[in-house]
Amino acid sequence: xxxxxxxxxxxxxxLQGLLIPLEAERKKIKKYGAAGFVLLGxxxxxxxxxxxxxxxxxVVIAFVLLLAAFVLLIIFGNKKKSFAAGFKESVVRKIIRxxxxxxxxxxxxxxxxxxxxxxxLFVEQPDRYSGDDYIEGTHEKTFFCFSELHTxxxxxxxxxxHWETIFRGLFFIADFNKNFSGRTYVWSERNPQINFLTKLxxxxxxxxxxxxxxxxxxxxxxxVYSSDQVEARYILTPSFMERxxxxxxxxxxxxSLSFVNTNIHVAVPIRDELxxxxxxxxxxxNRLGDFYNSINIVFDMIDELKLNQRLWNKE
Amino acid sequence: MTPLIIIIVLVIILIPVLLxxxxxxxxxxxxxxxxxIDVMLKKRYDLIPQLVEAVKGxxxxxxxxxxxxxxxxxxxxxxxxxxxxxxxxxxxxxNILQQIVVNFENYPQLKASENFLRLQGAxxxxxxxxAASRRFYNAAVNDYHNAIETFPSSLVASLAGMSKKExxxxxxxxxxxxxxxx
Numbered sequence: 001x002x003x004x005x006x007x008x009x010x011x012x013x014x015l016q017g018l019l020i021p022l023e024a025e026r027k028k029i030k031k032y033g034a035a036g037f038v039l040l041g042x043x044x045x046x047x048x049x050x051x052x053x054x055x056x057x058x059v060v061i062a063f064v065l066l067l068a069a070f071v072l073l074i075i076f077g078n079k080k081k082s083f084a085a086g087f088k089e090s091v092v093r094k095i096i097r098x099x100x101x102x103x104x105x106x107x108x109x110x111x112x113x114x115x116x117x118x119x120x121l122f123v124e125q126p127d128r129y130s131g132d133d134y135i136e137g138t139h140e141k142t143f144f145c146f147s148e149l150h151t152x153x154x155x156x157x158x159x160x161x162h163w164e165t166i167f168r169g170l171f172f173i174a175d176f177n178k179n180f181s182g183r184t185y186v187w188s189e190r191n192p193q194i195n196f197l198t199k200l201x202x203x204x205x206x207x208x209x210x211x212x213x214x215x216x217x218x219x220x221x222x223x224v225y226s227s228d229q230v231e232a233r234y235i236l237t238p239s240f241m242e243r244x245x246x247x248x249x250x251x252x253x254x255x256s257l258s259f260v261n262t263n264i265h266v267a268v269p270i271r272d273e274l275x276x277x278x279x280x281x282x283x284x285x286n287r288l289g290d291f292y293n294s295i296n297i298v299f300d301m302i303d304e305l306k307l308n309q310r311l312w313n314k315e
Numbered sequence: 316m317t318p319l320i321i322i323i324v325l326v327i328i329l330i331p332v333l334l335x336x337x338x339x340x341x342x343x344x345x346x347x348x349x350x351x352i353d354v355m356l357k358k359r360y361d362l363i364p365q366l367v368e369a370v371k372g373x374x375x376x377x378x379x380x381x382x383x384x385x386x387x388x389x390x391x392x393x394x395x396x397x398x399x400x401x402x403x404x405x406x407x408x409x410n411i412l413q414q415i416v417v418n419f420e421n422y423p424q425l426k427a428s429e430n431f432l433r434l435q436g437a438x439x440x441x442x443x444x445x446a447a448s449r450r451f452y453n454a455a456v457n458d459y460h461n462a463i464e465t466f467p468s469s470l471v472a473s474l475a476g477m478s479k480k481e482x483x484x485x486x487x488x489x490x491x492x493x494x495x496x497x
Contacts, residue, residue, distance in 0.1 A: 178443075212454050212457075214453075229348070229454075230444070233446075233447035234444055234447035237443070237447075
């Protein structure tokens with residue numbers, strides 16, 4: 001409640017003024033987009049009509065309209081891109097600084113591909129790897145970083161190829177509060193990667209064993225593999241399992257975790273891009289409030305998992 | 316006709332063999348997991364003399380507790396102790412450690428000692444690892460029990476004279492954060 005109140009005051013004081021010129025610019029860009037889509041729609045309708053009536057003149061007009069729509073949509077795309085970049089630099093950066101001035105925000109960067117692959121949360125090599133909005137910082141004693149990621153595989157069927165998403169969402173890495181040397185994976189039962197083949201490979205190729213844990217609720221939601229049965233239980237204490245269940249309830253059913261190289265990795269599938277400004281609707285209090293909550297949820301995650309409760313041998 | 320009979324006979328022989336091998340694997344898993352508890356227990360017992368050394372100057376009223384802790388440790392470190400005896404000694408050590416920990420509160424000087432705090436951290440860590448090993452052991456025992464109690468492997472188990480194993484009791488305090496909170 002107090003967080004919300006804080007944000008309201010901050011919004012009125014710092015953001016409202018900043019948003020006035022940005023909103024005017026957004027409305028201009030919106031016009032390009034709207035005009036482009038209307039022209040495109042008209043061109044398509046005209047094509048259908050002229051195909052039915054064999055009218056050559058209307059085909060030519062449809063072509064001209066299509067060309068115009070094409071030009072307008074390219075302009076719209078470029079303007080949208082630079083608007084988003086400017087918006088992130090001014091508004092998103094300000095929100096992040098308000099949450100914690102020590103946070104480093106790099107809109108163009110992302111979690112590295114090596115870190116993504118090291119996490120072991122996604123077993124296949126992506127053919128396309130993209131992402132943005134990288135944030136790193138230290139919450140009390142815990143170093144953490146996260147960014148949006150979108151990883152895809154190329155699927156070829158006959159002559160056509162298309163892209164399928166492997167993971168899209170928030171990818172979070174933090175220093176874990178206990179020392180460990182093995183690898184432990186807490187995959188969501190909903191993770192489409194967990195199939196017969198993965199299970200087979202886990203035991204043979206990756207030298208992992210399935211870990212059966214006591215918590216029924218936890219076992220229903222996750223499937224755990226580890227290179228060390230004792231270490232897996234050292235990490236996943238009964239109370240930590242309860243916290244992971246709560247975390248999944250908070251972040252969504254696809255949330256998976258891994259514990260590799262003394263780090264904890266959390267992958268939270270999210271369909272929408274977190275920090276992209278809207279073009280066809282206002283970037284108002286509600287929308288910016290969503291940005292604010294998205295960043296705060298990472299702090300909630302650290303608190304929920306009690307990553308700040310250090311053992312004595314790990315400072 | 317003859318090949319079919321051979322196949323049937325082979326299958327009849329093979330099934331009990333496979334079931335038996337599976338049971339042995341599970342039994343060995345229980346023994347292996349007990350070995351990991353043993354390693355962790357030793358790690359904790361190694362810390363006890365240091366703990367006693369660090370606190371004996373302060374904890375004058377707990378001298379009896381400290382000397383019985385040392386005695387128990389010595390007994391526990393003996394080789395070739397049967398499993399049940401190890402578990403019994405571990406439980407006694409746990410009890411005494413708990414009592415000593417409760418009394419730490421009465422000695423603020425202890426809490427100011429860097430050395431003591433580091434030691435307490437090491438014991439916390441050993442306790443956490445021990446708790447994890449006990450849970451692994453219990454999981455292996457559970458798996459083994461399921462195998463010897465369910466049909467058809469229960470038939471092979473009773474013929475081979477395989478019996479149930481004891482579970483470790485997990486203390487409430489082990490379910491959460493380290494047992495020795497500061």
